[in-house]
Amino acid sequence: MTGDRSKPTAPGWRGLPAGIWVLGLVSMLMDISSEMIHALLPVYLTVGLGASALVVGVIEGIAEATAAITKVFSGALSDRIGRRKELAALGYGLAAVTKPVFPLAPSLGWLVAARFIDRVGKGIRAAPRDALVADLAPEGRRGAAFGLRQSLDTFGAFLGPVLAIALMWAFADDFRSVFWVAVIPAFAALGLILFAVKEPARPEGLRRVRNPLSRAEIRLLGRTYWAVVAVAAVFTLARFSEAFLILRAEAAGLSLMLVPLVLVGMNAVYAVSAWPAGVLSDRMSRPGLLMVGLGVLIAADLALALAPGLAGLGLGVALWGLHMGLTQGLMSALVAEAVPAELRGTAFGLFNLVTGGALLLASMIAGGLWQGLGSQATFLAGAAFALIAALGLVPLRRRLG
Numbered sequence: 329m330t331g332d333r334s335k336p337t338a339p340g341w342r343g344l345p346a347g348i349w350v351l352g353l354v355s356m357l358m359d360i361s362s363e364m365i366h367a368l369l370p371v372y373l374t375v376g377l378g379a380s381a382l383v384v385g386v387i388e389g390i391a392e393a394t395a396a397i398t399k400v401f402s403g404a405l406s407d408r409i410g411r412r413k414e415l416a417a418l419g420y421g422l423a424a425v426t427k428p429v430f431p432l433a434p435s436l437g438w439l440v441a442a443r444f445i446d447r448v449g450k451g452i453r454a455a456p457r458d459a460l461v462a463d464l465a466p467e468g469r470r471g472a473a474f475g476l477r478q479s480l481d482t483f484g485a486f487l488g489p490v491l492a493i494a495l496m497w498a499f500a501d502d503f504r505s506v507f508w509v510a511v512i513p514a515f516a517a518l519g520l521i522l523f524a525v526k527e528p529a530r531p532e533g534l535r536r537v538r539n540p541l542s543r544a545e546i547r548l549l550g551r552t553y554w555a556v557v558a559v560a561a562v563f564t565l566a567r568f569s570e571a572f573l574i575l576r577a578e579a580a581g582l583s584l585m586l587v588p589l590v591l592v593g594m595n596a597v598y599a600v601s602a603w604p605a606g607v608l609s610d611r612m613s614r615p616g617l618l619m620v621g622l623g624v625l626i627a628a629d630l631a632l633a634l635a636p637g638l639a640g641l642g643l644g645v646a647l648w649g650l651h652m653g654l655t656q657g658l659m660s661a662l663v664a665e666a667v668p669a670e671l672r673g674t675a676f677g678l679f680n681l682v683t684g685g686a687l688l689l690a691s692m693i694a695g696g697l698w699q700g701l702g703s704q705a706t707f708l709a710g711a712a713f714a715l716i717a718a719l720g721l722v723p724l725r726r727r728l729g
Contacts, residue, residue, distance in 0.1 A: 343466060343469045343472065344465070344466070344469060344472060344473055344476060345464055345465075345466070346524075347460075347464045347525050347526060347528075348461060348464055348465060348473045348476060348477065349476070350520055350521070350524045350525050351457060351460065351461055351464075351477055351521070351525060352476050352477040352479070352480035352481065353480060353517075353520060354420065354517045354520045354521045354525070355457075355477060355480055355481035355484065355517075356480040356481060356483055356484035356487075357484065357513040357514070357516050357517035357520070358420060358423060358424075358484070358513070358514060358517040359481055359482075359484025359485045359488060360484040360487050360488045360491065360510075360513045361423075361424075361427060361488070361510045361511070361512075361513040361514035361517070362423070362446070362488065362510075362514075363484065363485050363487075363488025363489055363492070364488045364489070364491055364492045364495075364506060364507075364509070364510040365427070365430055365492075365507055365510050366488075367488060367489040367492040367493075367588070368492055368496070368503055368506060368507075369430075369439075369443075372503045394444060394447050394448055394451060395447040395448065395450045395451035395454075395684075396451065396680060396681050396684035396685065397451065397681065398447075398448055398450075398451025398452055399451045399452075399454050399455045399676070399677045399680040399681060399684075400455070400541075400674075400677035400678055400680075400681050401541075401677070402415050402419070402451060402452040402453070402454070402455055402456055402673070402677065403454075403455025403456060403459065403540075403672075403673035403674050403675070403676050403677025403678070403680075404540035404541045404673060404674045404677060405540075405673070406455065406456040406459060406673035407459075407537045407540040407670060407671055407672070407673040407674050408537055408538070408539070408540055410530055410534075410536065410670075411527065412456040412457070412459050412460035412463065412527060412673065413456075413460060413521070413525055413526075413527040415452060415453065415456040416452075416453045416456045416457040416460060416521060417453075417518070417521045417522055418449075418452055418453070419449045419450065419451070419452035419453025419454070419456075419457075420449065420453055420517055420518050420521055421449070421518050422445055422446070422448060422449030422452065423446050423449035423450060423453075423514060424511075424514040424515050424517065424518040425445075426442040426443075426445045426446045426449070427446075427507075427510055427511045427514045427515075428508075428511050429441070429442035430442060430507040430510070431503075431504040431505075431507035431508045431511075454676070454677075454680055455673050455674075455676040455677040455680060456673055458474075458660055458663075458664075458672075458676045459664075459672040459673040459675075459676055460525075460527065461473055461474060461477055461660075461664075462474075462660075462664035462669075462672050463527070463528050463669070463672070464528055465664075468610055469610055470610070470661045470664055470665060471605075471606040471607065471608070471609035471610040471614065471657065471658065471661045472603070472606045472607045472609075472610055473606070473661075474606055474657035474658075474660040474661045474664075475602045475603040475604070475605055475606015475607060475609070475657040475658075476602075476603045476606065477657070478602040478603070478606070478653075478656055478657040478660075479599050479600070479601075479602040479603040479606075479653075480599075482595050482598045482599040482602060482652075482653075483595075483599040485595045485599075486592055486595035486596050486598075486599055489588055489591065489592055490592060491509075492506055493588070495509055531669070534669060534670050535668070535670050536670070537670050537671065537674075540671060540673070540674040541674065545671060545674070546674070546678075548667075548668060548671060549666075549667050549668075549671060549674070549675055549678075550666065550667065552666045553663065553666040553667050553675060555720075555723065556659070556662045556663055556666055556679075557663075557678070557679055557682050557683075558720060559618075559717055559720045559721055560659050560679065560682070560683050560686075561682050561683060561685075561686040562686075562713060562716050562717040562720055563622065563655070563659075563713075563714070563717040564683045564686035564687050564690055565686055565689065565690045565693070565713040565717075566622075566625060566629070566690070566710045566711070566712075566713035566714035566716075566717060567625065567651075567652075567687070567690065567710070567714075568687070568690035568691045568693070568694040568706075568710060570591060570594065570648075572691075572694055572698065572703075572706060573590050573591065573594065573632075573644075573645060573648065574587055574588075574590055574591070575698065575703070576590075576632055576641060576644070576703055576707075577590045577641055577645075579703055580637060580638055580640070580641045581637075581638065582638065582641070590641075590645055593642075593645055593646065593649070594645050594646075594648055594649040594652075595649065596649065597645075597646050597648075597649030597650050597652075597653065598649040598650075598652040598653045598656075599653070600653070601649070601650050601652075601653025601654060602652070602653040602656065602657050603657075604653075605617065605621075605653050605654045605655075605657065605658065606657045606658070606661070609657075609658050609661060614658050614661060614662055615662075615721050617654060617658060618654070618655055618658050618659070618662075618721060619718055619721050620654060621651045621654030621655035621658070622651070622655070622714050622715075622717055622718040622721070623718070624647050624650050624651040624654060625647075625648070625651040625655075625710070625711075625714045626711045626714045626715060626718075627647050628644050628645075628647035628648040628650075628651055629644075629707040629708065629710040629711035629714065630707070630708075630711055631643045631644035631647060632644035632645075632648075632703075632707040633703070633704045633706075633707035633708045633711070634704070644707075659679075660676075663675050663676060663679050664676075690713075693709065694706045694709070694710070697709055
């Protein structure tokens with residue numbers, strides 16, 4: 329099931345309902361809140377509370393793994409009950425109520441618990457939210473809908489660290505004061521999804537799903553969906569953690585104070601490009617545009633591996649952000665249109681689980697290559713995986729057109 333790819337009836341923002349915009353703003357506000365905290369949390373844990381780097385790594389690893397697993401069950405549950413908004417709001421609510429814990433926490437244990445619950449909230453909301461975007465999007469505008477949500481979400485990821493830096497200066501390096509400010513956008517996001525998002529009526533005749541994770545239901549997701557998942561998994565192996573961009577910046581001689589600007593710059597390009605890429609994908613072959621994104625990723629890896637100095641770093645980071653903008657929303661649109669409407673939550677949950685596992689594996693491979701052979705080998709391997717993903721797109725392009 330690939331959906332109706334008819335030409336959109338209205339250009340730009342006019343073809344998207346208010347609910348899509350509100351969900352994008354919800355994502356943006358929560359990302360501002362989360363990134364204000366996460367940009368400072370590793371330093372706060374080590375400097376403020378005396379935790380080791382190993383403890384920080386374990387906390388982050390457990391939190392992200394929990395989020396990935398939770399996405400599968402929340403997505404399936406949204407298909408079973410036939411509702412998305414309540415589960416998405418629950419996820420945002422859990423994230424919001426943890427935010428005051430960060431400035432109030434008297435010990436490391438409280439912060440670990442808050443981080444864990446925050447990631448559970450992310451896991452609960454992700455798949456139902458993406459399925460809700462697909463349900464709300466008009467036919468022929470799903471690329472634009474996912475692109476808009478991704479742009480606003482990424483703008484939050486860009487703005488959060490910038491605000492954290494500015495507030496740390498304003499509050500004279502007072503972590504807790506910055507954490508208190510981060511509480512405000514989190515509860516604003518919760519209020520928006522509770523009161524400003526209206527879930528569309530369930531279409532008449534849409535099949536009820538009793539057990540979305542049963543073998544029979546998973547089989548109904550179809551070969552096209554699993555082809556998208558397979559390509560996305562290989563793609564993710566090429567797109568290892570952005571932490572390696574930070575390491576590349578340090579190796580290029582960028583001062584420690586300016587190293588965070590690498591992610592700020594990458595997210596700025598990502599945010600600016602994601603929505604136009606989504607709009608464009610509604611007017612041309614999505615696998616074809618995804619192929620362009622893979623080409624940009626290969627160019628980014630080659631620049632980071634071979635181009636010298638800060639100029640090579642800047643080019644590679646900008647291309648990395650552009651490839652994210654060209655591909656991430658498109659992947660979501662491909663998932664939404666490859667599966668039956670009643671199984672979208674399950675499809676997004678499984679997609680997120682597989683790509684999350686691939687990202688963990690990719691980062692382990694990248695770390696091993698970096699330690700054993702150096703940064704050049706890491707980025708050249710990323711380019712090779714991107715080329716493999718591009719080859720996998722050839723049959724998918726024939727299937728989806």
